[in-house]
Amino acid sequence: MSDEEAVDLDTFDAEKEMMEALAQEAGSKAVASPAAASAPDPSLERILDIPLLLSAQLGNTRMLIKDLLQLGPGSIVELDKLAGEPLEILVNDKLVARGEVVMVNEKFGVRLTDVVSPTERVNKLRS
DSSP: OOOHHHHHHHHHHHHHHHHHHHHHTTSSOOOSSSSHOOOOOOOTTTTTTTTOEEEEEOOOOOOOOOHHHHHOTTTTOOSOOOOTTOOOEEEEEEEEEEEEEEETTTTTEHHHHEOOOOHHHHHHHHH
16 A cells, blocks of 8 residues: 555544534434545535635744844744644644654655544534
Protein backbone atom coordinates (compact mmCIF):
# COMPACT_ATOMS: atom_id res chain seq x y z
CA MET A 1 0.00 0.00 0.00
CA SER A 2 1.44 3.40 -0.96
CA ASP A 3 1.57 6.44 1.33
CA GLU A 4 -1.09 8.09 -0.83
CA GLU A 5 -3.48 5.16 -0.32
CA ALA A 6 -2.79 5.21 3.44
CA VAL A 7 -3.63 8.91 3.64
CA ASP A 8 -6.80 8.32 1.62
CA LEU A 9 -7.85 5.58 4.08
CA ASP A 10 -7.17 7.89 7.03
CA THR A 11 -9.25 10.58 5.35
CA PHE A 12 -12.03 8.08 4.62
CA ASP A 13 -12.10 6.91 8.26
CA ALA A 14 -12.34 10.50 9.51
CA GLU A 15 -15.10 11.32 7.01
CA LYS A 16 -16.94 8.11 7.91
CA GLU A 17 -16.78 8.99 11.63
CA MET A 18 -18.12 12.49 10.94
CA MET A 19 -20.95 11.10 8.79
CA GLU A 20 -21.86 8.58 11.49
CA ALA A 21 -21.95 11.31 14.12
CA LEU A 22 -24.11 13.56 11.95
CA ALA A 23 -26.43 10.68 11.15
CA GLN A 24 -26.79 9.77 14.83
CA GLU A 25 -27.51 13.39 15.74
CA ALA A 26 -30.14 13.55 13.00
CA GLY A 27 -31.73 10.36 14.31
CA SER A 28 -30.90 8.49 11.10
CA LYS A 29 -29.06 5.27 10.37
CA ALA A 30 -25.27 5.62 10.60
CA VAL A 31 -23.17 5.06 7.48
CA ALA A 32 -22.03 1.45 7.67
CA SER A 33 -19.89 0.90 4.59
CA PRO A 34 -18.11 2.71 1.74
CA ALA A 35 -21.01 1.78 -0.55
CA ALA A 36 -23.45 3.43 1.85
CA ALA A 37 -21.26 6.56 1.92
CA SER A 38 -21.93 7.08 -1.80
CA ALA A 39 -25.70 7.02 -1.16
CA PRO A 40 -26.11 9.49 1.75
CA ASP A 41 -29.16 9.64 3.94
CA PRO A 42 -31.73 12.01 2.39
CA SER A 43 -31.84 14.07 5.59
CA LEU A 44 -28.10 14.75 5.26
CA GLU A 45 -28.01 15.19 1.49
CA ARG A 46 -28.94 18.88 1.74
CA ILE A 47 -25.80 19.76 3.71
CA LEU A 48 -23.21 17.64 1.87
CA ASP A 49 -22.45 20.33 -0.75
CA ILE A 50 -21.89 23.16 1.75
CA PRO A 51 -18.31 24.41 1.28
CA LEU A 52 -16.11 24.47 4.39
CA LEU A 53 -12.68 25.99 4.97
CA LEU A 54 -10.24 23.37 6.25
CA SER A 55 -6.91 24.60 7.58
CA ALA A 56 -3.95 23.06 9.36
CA GLN A 57 -2.55 25.32 12.08
CA LEU A 58 1.06 24.88 13.07
CA GLY A 59 0.96 27.39 15.94
CA ASN A 60 0.13 30.97 16.96
CA THR A 61 1.89 34.08 18.08
CA ARG A 62 1.07 37.72 18.84
CA MET A 63 3.16 40.59 17.60
CA LEU A 64 3.04 44.34 17.36
CA ILE A 65 2.43 46.01 14.01
CA LYS A 66 5.92 47.57 14.14
CA ASP A 67 7.43 44.06 14.50
CA LEU A 68 5.25 42.72 11.68
CA LEU A 69 6.44 45.49 9.36
CA GLN A 70 10.07 44.56 10.06
CA LEU A 71 9.64 40.96 8.81
CA GLY A 72 11.47 40.01 5.66
CA PRO A 73 12.99 36.99 3.94
CA GLY A 74 14.89 34.93 6.49
CA SER A 75 12.99 36.35 9.48
CA ILE A 76 12.02 33.84 12.14
CA VAL A 77 8.66 33.99 13.88
CA GLU A 78 8.49 32.07 17.16
CA LEU A 79 5.26 30.12 17.64
CA ASP A 80 3.58 28.90 20.82
CA LYS A 81 4.01 25.19 19.95
CA LEU A 82 7.04 23.00 20.56
CA ALA A 83 8.72 21.07 17.75
CA GLY A 84 7.05 17.69 17.32
CA GLU A 85 3.69 18.73 18.79
CA PRO A 86 0.69 17.83 16.63
CA LEU A 87 -0.77 20.54 14.45
CA GLU A 88 -4.43 21.41 14.70
CA ILE A 89 -6.95 20.73 11.93
CA LEU A 90 -9.63 23.41 11.88
CA VAL A 91 -12.87 23.51 9.91
CA ASN A 92 -14.27 27.03 9.71
CA ASP A 93 -11.92 27.97 12.57
CA LYS A 94 -13.25 25.19 14.85
CA LEU A 95 -10.93 22.40 16.05
CA VAL A 96 -11.94 19.00 14.64
CA ALA A 97 -8.71 16.98 14.77
CA ARG A 98 -4.97 16.92 15.42
CA GLY A 99 -2.36 15.44 13.14
CA GLU A 100 1.16 15.31 11.82
CA VAL A 101 2.67 16.55 8.60
CA VAL A 102 3.44 13.92 5.93
CA MET A 103 4.83 14.04 2.40
CA VAL A 104 2.80 12.39 -0.38
CA ASN A 105 4.24 12.58 -3.89
CA GLU A 106 6.28 15.67 -2.99
CA LYS A 107 3.21 17.44 -1.59
CA PHE A 108 2.42 18.15 2.04
CA GLY A 109 -0.45 16.32 3.70
CA VAL A 110 -1.74 15.70 7.19
CA ARG A 111 -2.16 12.31 8.86
CA LEU A 112 -4.88 12.56 11.48
CA THR A 113 -3.72 11.25 14.84
CA ASP A 114 -6.66 12.35 17.00
CA VAL A 115 -10.20 13.30 16.00
CA VAL A 116 -12.24 15.42 18.38
CA SER A 117 -15.28 13.48 19.61
CA PRO A 118 -18.63 14.30 17.97
CA THR A 119 -19.96 15.67 21.27
CA GLU A 120 -16.99 18.04 21.62
CA ARG A 121 -17.37 19.14 17.98
CA VAL A 122 -21.05 19.99 18.48
CA ASN A 123 -20.26 21.87 21.70
CA LYS A 124 -17.54 23.88 19.92
CA LEU A 125 -19.96 24.78 17.12
CA ARG A 126 -22.23 26.43 19.69
CA SER A 127 -19.45 28.54 21.19
